[in-house]
Amino acid sequence: MLEIKNVSKTYGQGTAKVVALSNVSFRVDEGDFIAIMGPSGSGKSTLLNVIGGLDYLSSGEVVLDGKRIDNLDENDFVDIRRNKIAYVFQQYHLLPSLTALENVMLPLTFCGLGKGEEKGLEILKGVGLGGRTEHKPSQLSGGEQQRVAIARALVNSPSLILADEPTGNMDQETGKEILGLFQQLNVDGRSIIMVTHDPDIAQHAKEIIVLQDGQIIDRINQKGGKQ
Amino acid sequence: MKLYQIVLKDITRRKKRMLYASLGVVIGVATIIAVLTIALAGETDIYGQLEKYGANLVVMPAISDIDVGLGGLSLGTLAVGENYISENELPQIRQIADGMIREALNIEDEGDIATIAPRLYMNTEIKGTSVIIVGVDPQQEWQLKTWWRIRDGEYLERADQALVGAMAADLLELNVGDKIALNGREVTITGILEETGSNEDYQVFLHIKTVQEAFDKEGLVSSIDVRALCSACPTSDIAGSINGNIPGVRAVAVKQIAETEMGMMEKVSKFLLALAGITLAVGCFGVVNTMLTSVHERIRDIGIMRAVGASRNQIIRIFLYEAIIIGVVGGLLGYVVGTLLAYIVGPLIFGGVAVTYVPQYFLPALALATFIAVIATVYPAFRASKIKIADSFRSL
Ligand SMILES: Nc1ncnc2c1ncn2[C@@H]1O[C@H](COP(=O)(O)OP(=O)(O)OP(=O)(O)O)[C@@H](O)[C@H]1O
Ligand SMILES: [Mg+2]
Numbered sequence: 001m002l003e004i005k006n007v008s009k010t011y012g013q014g015t016a017k018v019v020a021l022s023n024v025s026f027r028v029d030e031g032d033f034i035a036i037m038g039p040s041g042s043g044k045s046t047l048l049n050v051i052g053g054l055d056y057l058s059s060g061e062v063v064l065d066g067k068r069i070d071n072l073d074e075n076d077f078v079d080i081r082r083n084k085i086a087y088v089f090q091q092y093h094l095l096p097s098l099t100a101l102e103n104v105m106l107p108l109t110f111c112g113l114g115k116g117e118e119k120g121l122e123i124l125k126g127v128g129l130g131g132r133t134e135h136k137p138s139q140l141s142g143g144e145q146q147r148v149a150i151a152r153a154l155v156n157s158p159s160l161i162l163a164d165e166p167t168g169n170m171d172q173e174t175g176k177e178i179l180g181l182f183q184q185l186n187v188d189g190r191s192i193i194m195v196t197h198d199p200d201i202a203q204h205a206k207e208i209i210v211l212q213d214g215q216i217i218d219r220i221n222q223k224g225g226k227q
Numbered sequence: 228m229k230l231y232q233i234v235l236k237d238i239t240r241r242k243k244r245m246l247y248a249s250l251g252v253v254i255g256v257a258t259i260i261a262v263l264t265i266a267l268a269g270e271t272d273i274y275g276q277l278e279k280y281g282a283n284l285v286v287m288p289a290i291s292d293i294d295v296g297l298g299g300l301s302l303g304t305l306a307v308g309e310n311y312i313s314e315n316e317l318p319q320i321r322q323i324a325d326g327m328i329r330e331a332l333n334i335e336d337e338g339d340i341a342t343i344a345p346r347l348y349m350n351t352e353i354k355g356t357s358v359i360i361v362g363v364d365p366q367q368e369w370q371l372k373t374w375w376r377i378r379d380g381e382y383l384e385r386a387d388q389a390l391v392g393a394m395a396a397d398l399l400e401l402n403v404g405d406k407i408a409l410n411g412r413e414v415t416i417t418g419i420l421e422e423t424g425s426n427e428d429y430q431v432f433l434h435i436k437t438v439q440e441a442f443d444k445e446g447l448v449s450s451i452d453v454r455a456l457c458s459a460c461p462t463s464d465i466a467g468s469i470n471g472n473i474p475g476v477r478a479v480a481v482k483q484i485a486e487t488e489m490g491m492m493e494k495v496s497k498f499l500l501a502l503a504g505i506t507l508a509v510g511c512f513g514v515v516n517t518m519l520t521s522v523h524e525r526i527r528d529i530g531i532m533r534a535v536g537a538s539r540n541q542i543i544r545i546f547l548y549e550a551i552i553i554g555v556v557g558g559l560l561g562y563v564v565g566t567l568l569a570y571i572v573g574p575l576i577f578g579g580v581a582v583t584y585v586p587q588y589f590l591p592a593l594a595l596a597t598f599i600a601v602i603a604t605v606y607p608a609f610r611a612s613k614i615k616i617a618d619s620f621r622s623l
Contacts, residue, residue, distance in 0.1 A: 054534065055617035074539060082536040089620070093531045097237040102228055109228045110536040116228070152535060 001191060002028040002051070002160060007060035007070075009046050009214075020046040021057070021214040028160070028193060033186045035202035036195045038211035044195040047211070048162045051193070052085050053077040064160075082111050086153035090165040092145040094137040094152075100124060100144075101133040104151045111156065123151045127181055143174035150181055161185065163194040167201055179204060230541060234548040237528075241521075245549075248517035249557035251510025252596045256561025257568060258503035260592055264569035266496035268582040270489065277485045279374065284466045284480040286320060286451040288312055311447035316473055317345060323468050324453050331461050341455050342370045345448040347438045353407055353431070354399050360409075360431045362438030362448075371454050372427075379403045380418035386434045388417040394428035407431075410441040453478075507599060514553065514603035518546065522611040529611055530619025539612040546608035550600040558596030562589050 009021040020043045028034060036044050049055035051062055053069065062070040069080060086107075094103045101120050108116035124133055127147040137145050146166060153161055163182065167175035179201050186192050194205065202208050203222065210218035238245055288310035324341040334340065347362035365383045369375065380403035383390040391401050396419045401407070405416045414433060422428055439445050455462050462480035469478035522529070529542055537545075566584045573582035 049617045055615065078536065078538045081534065087534050091620075093527070093534070093620070095233075095237070095528055095531060097240045098233070102233075102236070105228050106233070106532070107535045109230060109233065110532070110538070110541055156536070 001030050001065055003061075003063040004028075004047075004051065005061040005063065007047075007050060007062065008058050009043070009050055009055070010058050019214050021050065024060070024211075024214070024216055026209060026216065026219070028191050030159070030191060031186065031189055033183070033192045033204075033206045034194070035205035035208045036193065036211060037197070037199070037202050037208055042211040043214040044211055045164050046214075048087075048164050048193065048195060052087060052162050053080060054087075082107065082156060084158055085160045085162060086156065086158040088146070088149050088153050088161065088163040088166045090168040092137070092142070092149045092169075094145055094148055096137055099134050099136055100129060100140065100148045100151075103137070103148055104155055106152060107156050116155070119155060120151070123154050124148070126154075127151045128177075141174075142170050143177060146170070146178050147181065150178070150185075154185070158190070160191045160193070163192065165195050165197065167196065167198065172200075175201060230544060231548050234545055234552070238549065238552060244517065244521060244524075245553060245556065248514055248521070249553045249560065249596075249600070251513030251517075252507075252554060252557030252599055253510075253560045253564060255503065255507030255510035255599065256558055256592050256596045257565035258506045259500065259595070260562055260565025260588055261568035261572065262496055262499040262503055263588060264566055264582060264585050265573040265576060266492060266499075267585060268569070268573050268580050269492050269577045272577060272580045273485050273489055273492070277482065280481040281485070282455040282457055282460055282462060282481075283371075284453045284455070284462045284469075284478055286312065286453060286469060286476050286478045288449070289475050289477045311347075311444065311449060312345075312451065312476055314345065314446045314448055316476065317343060317448075317451070319473060320451060320453065320469060323472060324455065324465050327465050327468060328456050328460050332456065341453055342367050344368050344371045344452045344454070345435060346450050346452065347435050347442075347444060347447065348449045349438055349442050349444075351409065353401075356399060358395060358399070358431055359429070360433055360438060362433050362435035364435055368432070371452055374423060376421040378419045378421045380416070382418055383432055383434065384417070386437045387412075387414050388434070389414045390418045390420060390432040391416055392420050392428040392430045392432075393422040395431055398429075409433075409437070412437065412441050507595075511599050511603045514550075514600055515606060518550070518604050518607035519610065521549075522546070522607050522614075525611075526614055526619045529614050530616045533614070533616045533619075542612040543608040546604050546611055547601060550604035550608075551597055553604075554597030554600030555593055557600060558593035561596055562592040565592070 004024055004026050007021055007024045008019070011018040011020055024047060026034075036047065038044055046055065050057045050070070053072065057070050060070070061068055064080070064084065069077070072080070095106065098106065101117065101124060104120040104124055105116045108119070121130070121133060124130060127150050129144060129147050129151065132140060132144060137148070140148065146169075150166075161182075166182070167178050170178065175198065182192055182194065183204060194201075196202050206221075206223045208218075208220040208222065209216055210220070321339065321341065321343050324343065325339065328334065328340050329336075344364055344367040349360050349362070350357060351360055352358070363383075369382060378393060389407060395401065401416055401419070403416055403419060406413050407416065414437065420427070435448070439447065453465070455465065462482055466478035466480045466483070469476065532542065532545075569582050573580055
C-alpha cells in the first residue's frame with residue numbers, strides 16, 4: 001500500500017546543510033507493523049514526517065495506494081490526513097482546552113461532520129478510557145493522554161498509522177499497555193509504522209528498520225516471530 | 228462539535244488575551260460613539276431651541292455690548308445705558324412683521340398677528356447685590372415666554388408690581404409681598420417664576436413704563452423680541468426687511484443663529500470623528516499585533532489541528548471567528564464606554580445639555596468593531612495558515 005522510493009531529505013544549505021535522510025527505500029504492505037529504530041538524529045522523525053506529508057522531501061517518491069503523494073499540494077494532502085494516514089506523537093499533542101471526547105472528535109469536526117459523539121465515545125471505550133471522556137488533558141496521566149491521542153487517530157478509520165515514539169514518555173508498564181493497543185489495531189488490519197528507542201517494544205513489530213545517519217543500515221524481518 | 232465551538236472553548240481559556248486584543252477596538256469605537264452621541268445631544272438641543280424660539284427674531288440697537296440670550300443660544304450683545312431703540316419704531320416693526328406673515332400665509336385678518344415684546348434692561352442694586360432688571364410689556368412678554376410658569380403668587384400686571392426669577396428670589400431671599408426700592412420708587416413682588424435654566428432666573432421683571440420712568444429712559448427700549456406666528460414664517464425675510472427699512476437697529480432671526488451654530492457643530496464633530504478614525508486605525512494595529520502574538524503562542528495547537536485534518540482555510544476561519552468575538556466584545560464595550568464618556572464630557576462641552584444614550588448606534592458600533600477586528604486579523608490568520616506542521620512541533 002505504501003512505497004518509499006529513494007527518499008532523501010536535506011535541511012539547510014552550504015555549511016549548515018544536514019542530510020537527514022539519504023536514499024531510503026522500503027515498502028509497507030497492508031497489515032504491516034514496522035518499527036523504526038536508530039540513534040538520536042538518525043532521521044526517524046524526518047522519515048515519518050515525509051511519509052505523512054508534514055514535511056516535504058528533497059528527492060525520491062512516496063507512493064500511497066499506487067499514487068504519488070510526495071508532490072501533492074497542501075489541500076490534496078489535507079484529504080490524505082483526513083482519510084488515510086493518522087499520527088500519534090510522543091508528546092500526545094492534544095488540545096488543552098478540549099475534553100478527551102472533544103479531542104477525539106476533532107478530526108470529525110475538520111471533516112465537516114458536526115456530530116460524532118457516539119463514535120468518539122465508542123472509540124474511547126475501545127482504548128480503555130470510557131470513564132474519562134469529560135476530562136481535560138491536564139487532568140489525565142501520560143498513558144491516558146496517549147490513549148486519547150490514539151483514539152483521535154482512529155476516529156477517521158485510517159489505513160496507516162504513523163507513531164513517533166508513542167511510548168517515549170512513559171514507564172515500561174504503561175508503554176506495554178500502549179503497545180498492546182497498537183498491536184490490537186494491527187490485528188484489526190491497520191498498517192503501523194512506529195518509531196521507538198525501546199528494543200522490547202520493537203521486537204513485537206513484524207519488521208524492524210534500523211536507521212543511522214539517514215540511511216537504512218539493517219532490516220530485521222520478524223514475521224512469524226514474537227507476537 | 229463545530230469549528231466555532233472549538234474557538235469558543237479555547238477563548239474561555241484565554242480571556243485576558245482576548246480582552247487585551249479588543250482594547251484597541253474598544254478605544255476607537257468608544258471615541259466615535261462618544262463624539263456622535265455628544266453631537267446628537269447638541270443637535271437635539273439646538274433643534275429644541277429652534278422649536279422654542281424658531282419663530283423669533285430679535286431687534287437690537289445697531290451697536291451693542293452685553294450678552295442677550297434666549298436659553299442656550301447667544302443672541303449677540305447689547306449696550307445698556309448707551310444705545311436704545313425708540314418706542315416709536317414699534318408700530319413700523321409690527322407693520323413689517325404682520326404684513327409679511329399675512330402675505331406668506333395668505334391671512335386676511337386685520338388684527339395683530341406677531342407678538343412684539345419690547346424690553347428695557349437696567350442694572351441696579353437690590354439688597355446690596357447687583358441685579359439686571361427687565362422692563363417688559365407684561366401681556367406681550369407672557370405670550371412670548373410660553374415656557375414661563377409661576378412658582379408663587381401671580382403674573383405681573385400693574386406698574387407697581389415685580390416678577391422675580393427663581394434664582395434671584397432664592398439668592399436675595401425675596402418673597403411674594405416683599406417691597407423693593409427702585410430709584411426712590413417702590414414696587415411689590417407679585418410673583419416668582421419657576422426655574423427656566425436660562426439667565427432669566429437671575430433677573431427681575433417690571434412693567435416697562437416703570438423702568439423707563441425710574442431710570443429716565445422714557446420712550447426707549449433696549450431690544451425687541453418679535454415672535455412670528457409659526458416656525459415656518461419667513462423670519463429671516465422679516466429681519467431683512469426691518470434691517471432695510473429702520474435705521475439704527477439690527478434684526479436677527481433665531482433660525483439664522485441656529486443654522487450657524489449647527490454648521491459650526493458639524494465642522495467640529497467632523498474633525499473629532501476624523502480623530503476618532505485615527506484612533507480606530509491605531510487600535511487596528513493593536514489588534515494585528517495581539518493576533519500575531521496569539522498566532523505565535525498557538526503554533527503548536529495550529530500544528531496539531533493541521534495534523535489531524537484541518538485545512539488552511541479552516542485555520543483561517545478559526546482566527547476569523549476569534550476576530551468576530553473580539554469585535555463583538557470590543558463593540559459592546561466600546562458602545563458602553565463611549566456612551567459613558569458622552570455622559571461625562573457632553574455637559575462640559577454644551578453647558579448642561581442633556582445627553583442620552585442612542586440605541587440606534589449599538590448595532591453599527593458592533594458592526595464597525597467586528598469589521599475592524601476581522602480586517603486586522605486577515606494577515607495574522609494568513610500567517611497562521613502558512614505554518615509548516617513539522618516546524619510547529621519542533622518550535623516547542
Ligand atoms: N527543521 C530542521 N532544520 C534543520 N535540521 C533539522 C531539522 N529537523 C531535523 N533536522 C536534523 O535532521 C536530522 C534528523 O532529525 P530527526 O528529528 O529526524 O532525528 P530523530 O531520529 O527523530 O532523532 P530523535 O531520536 O532524537 O527524535 C538531525 O540531525 C536534525 O538535527
Ligand atoms: Mg524524533
